[in-house]
Ligand SMILES: [Zn+2]
């Protein structure tokens with residue numbers, strides 16, 4: 001099969017590799033769509049060393065952790081999936097044995113692996129991906145496969161919202177109108193109705209949010225204006241957005257950091273202490289979060305298509321990485337589709 005191999009030091013190559021054997025409980029999925037995530041782009045461009053750090057001498061990494069596809073081969077001991085089933089892939093593989101996994105917090109398992117984030121667990125920039133059956137979530141009958149590939153990033157925001165746990169009459173501020181912010185805002189809307197505001201400086205992204213029915217504003221109109229929200233989710237995590245989020249919630253307000261801009265940013269201590277602000281970090285999502293988001297996507301309550309701004313096959317995928325890396329393109333989501341003809345037929 002063909003796959004896109006990352007070798008470190010900004011080197012991507014399309015390679016022909018053997019399909020790995022299936023262990024008991026594992027499934028081979030024919031990839032339909034894999035979202036290009038900024039974490040992959042930043043790893044590739046050298047903005048951070050998260051991807052290079054995991055690649056050993058002579059190894060390469062198949063990235064891509066936002067995957068949908070069709071079940072194409074079943075390993076032994078699987079009785080709950082059929083060939084041809086359309087699925088979204090939860091890429092977080094917990095050990096299944098530790099206290100965090102037992103509590104349903106696989107995202108915090110210290111032995112977790114993530115598909116697409118280490119050479120031993122190849123991801124979805126390939127024709128096929130292998131995952132445990134328990135990490136595959138069948139899509140609803142009418143859910144386009146492309147939309148299935150959005151489940152993972154939307155889930156990152158939805159998990160942050162679950163940690164914030166707003167009441168049904170609370171107001172929610174979401175800072176950042178990328179896909180994680182969109183995931184947080186849509187999850188918020190399911191809880192609090194239209195008392196959700198998304199802050200996003202890029203006008204085109206505000207338009208996409210509005211196409212999804214979300215209220216938006218430029219951050220400069222809201223942060224520092226005195227406007228107050230019961231809960232704020234900072235999906236940008238720059239110093240100014242974090243401080244803005246802290247000042248936008250009332251006494252005992254809740255701020256959730258969903259994302260990392262830099263390893264360290266300043267904390268406005270007087271505000272936090274004097275106002276007893278509660279600050280949470282949010283990382284990834286649990287299997288239960290994933291199921292919730294796939295169920296909601298399957299309800300077809302909302303057409304999520306505006307999020308997908310570009311599609312690329314093997315011929316354009318490296319150029320797409322370069323475009324994101326040099327800033328010349330910035331779609332909310334570009335989907336990699338290894339079988340473009342079939343992708344079209346399956347819409
Ligand atoms: Zn991602």
Ligand SMILES: [Zn+2]
Nearest residue numbers: 095098101109
């Ligand atoms: Zn574990």
